[in-house]
Amino acid sequence: MSGHRNSSLDPKDEINNLIEQERLREENETLAQQIKQLVKAEGRLYTYQQELDAQLKEYKELYDLSGKLNNTFDIQTIFGYALEYIMHGLEYERAIFFLRDDDTKEYRVYALDGYYDADEKEKVSKTVINARDPILNPCFDGCEHIIFNQENDNAELIELSEKILMSEYVIYALGSHLQIPAILIAGNSIENAEFFQRVNESVDVLLGIGNLGELLSSAVSNHMSFKMMEKALEREKIAKAKYRGIFENASEGIIQLTPDGAFTSCNNAAADILGYPSPEKMPRQISEVASELQFGDKITSRLLEGLRSGTDIKDLEFDFTKKNGNKHWVLFNTRTIYSGDEIATIDGIILDVSERNEAREALQRAHDELEIRIKERTDELAKANSLLMDEILERTRIEEKLRELSEIDPLTMVCNRRKFFELITLEVEKCKRYNRPLSLIMYDLDNFKKINDEFGHQVGDSVLKTTSGMVSAMIRKVDVFARYGGDEFILLCPETGLSGALTLAERIKGLTEKHNYLGSGKVTMSIGVAELDPQDTVDVFIEKADKALYVAKKKGRNRVEIADADLDAKPAA
């Protein structure tokens, strides 16, 4: 065939034909290259298509999820939708939501999904992450996610991996890093990981979990806000109920007013205090009430001015007359509530102080009466007390007198024998302890019996009184002078040695001898003197003086004798 073609073509045509063939070959080659490029481009296109479809699917499901989340504030529902998306949209094998327990500061499993058998599910559901666990530090430092996979050797993350049964996982903190109310962990077990979304730092992984995390953070925040709002509404409801209870049941009158004095609220007690059968029967304006109940111009002006200016009224007490004509007292207080610069409302409290005032007056009267009675009684008591005091004084005086009488010889008014013994006992002890001198002078009147017999007992008594009176006038205050018995007298001289006692005895003897006794003439006396020896008892000491007196008598009377140590008297020098 080619030969036929060659023979039928002239050289020029043949050349053109060859050129045409070459052109076609080149075109063919170009076309072949273009086809190869086309096939390559087609391959790339199909790859992009798949990636695009995968992304579109993810975004569509994310969009659907967003729509679902927008319709609920319930955290269980939110997590339920999210888990479905994580399983089917992001294609992780397992996912767990931990919710923060504010009491224990721990994150506890709240919801989980994925392929777990029953035992695994039970085990994983008990997982607790402490809010202070170091694995969460990156989250609190602002890192949105933490990746764990086989390349990671962090001990804490490995420990968590074993608890949640995921060999690779991503932790995503929901909410802000300052407040992380919930944590999402999504990942896979080692056996099945190849069939799920692998966990790594690839853009696809981070984008997928990041998009979900942002959406969930917003939903969780909305949930938290909603819960707070619910709590606030509940508190408000309770507060309102409490207020309503207080308002309706209070014994105090509670009113709310506008600045121009119109009532916006009034409880039963307020109406009752002001004498109206119910709040509904009251005038709408406080000025009308003031007029009807005769508050008086001054009080009315003060009330209205206080309301108008927003100045709180403190303890304004005034009286008014109820419609039934009874006079009453109230205590009125207001507190102005502002909204910005404007007065929102004025709260008022009305206390019925009528009974209090009546009680106060009754109390004052009782008080006055009591004062009078107390004064009277006090006077009576003072008088009685004065009498009692006089009586006590008198009694004291009598007792003193009796005591004195019991110690004094009634004739001579010197100490009696009993008192003397009391005093000499004390004095002897004292002188012995301090080694001080002590002397005793004992005398009796010579022939006193004869005086009694010749001149009678009255004269005898007079002699005794006179003599003792002279002796008393002569001695010191510290000396003890006593009637020892009959006409025997004894004189105890503290701080006095034998010589001093002799001197005193001589002076007494001389004075007596010289005195001229009325009715009996001259009288003499015999005197015995003794000084206390440290070994002497009181009795021995007296006996020594008595023996010296006896010796003086025996030696002729009218003389002074000194007692010896062996109890024999010797004449005074």
Next chain:
Amino acid sequence: MGTVAGVGYSTHRNPTVAGKEAASKALKQAGIDVPDFVMVFTTVGYNQQALIKSIREATSEAPLSGCSGEGVITHNTGDETNFGVTVMVIKSDDMRFEHAYIEDISKKSDMAGKDLADSIKPYLSSDNIACFIFADGLVFNSNPFMEAFEKTIEKPLPIFGGLAADNWASEKTYQYHNDMVFSEGISCVLMSGRGNVAWGINHGCVPVGTKRTITKSKDNVIYEFDGIPALTALRDYSDDDWETQWNKTSLNLCLGFKTPESFKEDYEDHIIRYMIRKDDSAGSVQIQSEVHDGDELWIVRRDKELIRNGMQQISRQIKTKIGSAKPKFIMHIECVGRGKVVFREHEKMDLISSLQKDMGEDIPWIGFYSFGEIGPIAKSNCFHNFTAVVVAVYEAGSSEECLDTETAA
């Protein structure tokens, strides 16, 4: 009662829940409590044993066959995720469903064909309608298997099915037989009784270059064409990452072989083959059927428009066959290369939904995305890639024809 069927679907992540949910929905659609037979297609994210166990429990342990796919197909659904399961339950007075299985088919495809045929031989009878085969797509070699299988059963029998797939990891696929979950095997169902099948098959691929000739090959491995290492020839059509992204590359490019003259009138110009593996050191590619030196081939690419048109063609083919009859159920085997790797999600769903709408929206519809498809062309059972195989099962006598081996393709 005739034949009733129902299909249920679940994407629940828990295999126990998912299996129970899908089975329950299927029973509900069928309006029955205890089925005669169960077909299951799943994806590989599930714990397979737990999934099958729950389906078995929910279906009263009725006989079960099926396999894993890259995705599952049901009414208005083409779910190419790791977690999808479809269950079809069938109860029939008219039809019987016997099932069999074989394991360890790797490297002994001819023996596998013979063994499987031997295991269904006891059920062969004059009223056999069709055979469904679900084989491990990672180890299946179609030619020796089909030849041995057809030779052993000694009778013409239309074979439909697909190759089990995984999630593009190309690591492990699963086949199911009653309680058993296994890999590198085949699960098989023989449908017999008073019923019929109509089907459509279409690929929608188009050559992108001139004809090539295989110059070096062995079994199902092509080493060279036109004297150039196969990988070298393909490299110009591939992006730079082709060495590491072979799955992607092999989806964008496939090989077309001339349709045999014997059934060229009933099919398109080319039968398509997917290059399931490559060998960088040998520069070779492996397909799922045998080739010979001198075989002609074309590098082909998928064409969305042709695929769409092809789906409409499938619908027309089936409708022409069944006339006014309403299918009892439809099985849909779709190549993984015709799913999300080529279509936008909405395009894919439009494609599936349009076909389902054409065929009747309330017809129980079950299928999966496969690593290879099986369906007869004319009177020859064929293995395909990048193809949709749609089989409608309908009552015998309700159509214009009732031939056990005639196709509408």
